[in-house]
Amino acid sequence: MHRIAVLALPGVVPFELGIAARIFGRALTSDDEPLYDVITCSVDGAPVQTSDDYSITVQHDASVLATVDTVVIPPSHMLQEIVDADGLIADAVLRALKEVRPGTRLLAICTGAFVLAAAGLLDGRPVATHWAEAELLQELFPAVRVDPVVLFIDDGDILTSAGVAAGIDLCLHVIRRDHGSAVANSVARLCVVPPRRDGGQAQYVLRPIPPAQDGGTAATRAWAAEQVGRPLSLTQMAEHARMSVRTFTRRFRAETGVSPATWLTMQRLDYARQLLEETDLTVDQVADRAGLGTGTTLRLQLRENHGVSPTAYRRAFRN
Structure with missing residues (x-):
């Protein structure tokens, strides 16, 4: 079974935090066996304040990142505490990302791309993020090739997306890549979402x-x-x-x-x-x-x- 860890950082947006568990958790074999095991962790295993008026409690710290096949980084509304104005990443978060084994697949939803960029993992790569944050991402990390328009980008072992619903599109794309259209379409039907929006489709940018x-x-x-x-x-x-x-x-x-x-x-x-x-x-x-x-x-x-x-x-x- 493919194991996925979602890293909840301070100020994590609850909706995007839950996307991976919701989408990947619905992917089943023909015998109704789960294809993915999704867990959630924080940097130190302690509760995490979300972007809303509540905190979440997790069962794992960042050491679990060394045991999984895919790591998902949801966006945070306290991004300035994770990546400063000079593009430097917080030491604790950098240490957490160093737990990730080489070859592990990385998914960043929305401003999660800032975290991977600050860790030096996106240099020279095409990257998607929310259109409203694309200019800042490019300014902070000039070595990153930011595409401010597309819904998501699959660059092999690193995949990035725009915000909210684009994170759903990205996860469905990964399921389709892993197990084919039939499984992805089944998940989409269960979650009552469109089965496919192409990654190259434009974001709704001030239209x-x-x-x-x-x-x-x-x-x-x-x-x-x-x-x-x-x-x-x-x-x-x-x-x-x-x-x-x-x-x-x-x-x-x-x-x-x-x-x-x-x-x-x-x-x-x-x-x-x-x-x-x-x-x-x-x-x-x-x-x-x-x-x-x-x-x-x-x-x-x-x-x-x-x-x-x-x-x-x-x-x-x-x-």
Whole structure:
């Protein structure tokens, strides 16, 4: 069983603190056995004051970090006590991170990236964080390659995300990477969250969202997601939403950060990946069923977005 430790630092945000246990804790085998064991620790094992008006009690100190496979760093609203104005990390936190074994996977949610950056673990790496903190992160740590727009970044053994819901997206992505789309989608259904938002999708950065009474594109997105296997035009999507093409395109981009065409391709590619994982259909059959047309198109899209061929992707997940 893959073991995960969540490091609760002073001022930890309760919602993000609970994401790992909630999401990874719902990942089960076909026999309903847990795939992950999630524990929570603090630097010294003592209770931790959260960002709200209560503290939490943990069962472990930082020594447990030497025994796990993945470490999660949630954000803190007392970040200035962990990383000072010069980008220097508190000695106690640095000692705690030194417990982590080489090769352990690291996940930072929101401003958790500041902690890893201050420990010198993000130099030269692409990093995501909350858009409102991206400029400060780049200023404090110029060697870090901050992307202020994306929801999350998978850089192999270190993964970082924007805030709140993006932390859920990141954990679902990790489950998908570890165990495939079927397990990740099952977790998403149990937790009543979208099964997948691509890491490259834009954060909602100071973009006005249309008022609910004026309608939105969510219902049309849900409808379109069920139609990925057949031709679907922008005009048809706009008609379903009862909007002009121009209004639909503008609102769609405001709500998702991408164009309708890009979003639809992402849904089709996601479905194609699921078919590659779960069926023995040929590449051409998968492409046709996912609405991508030909195997050539699927190969191009999969290589462009994930850097692998359909055959290599299938082999990796089947193994």
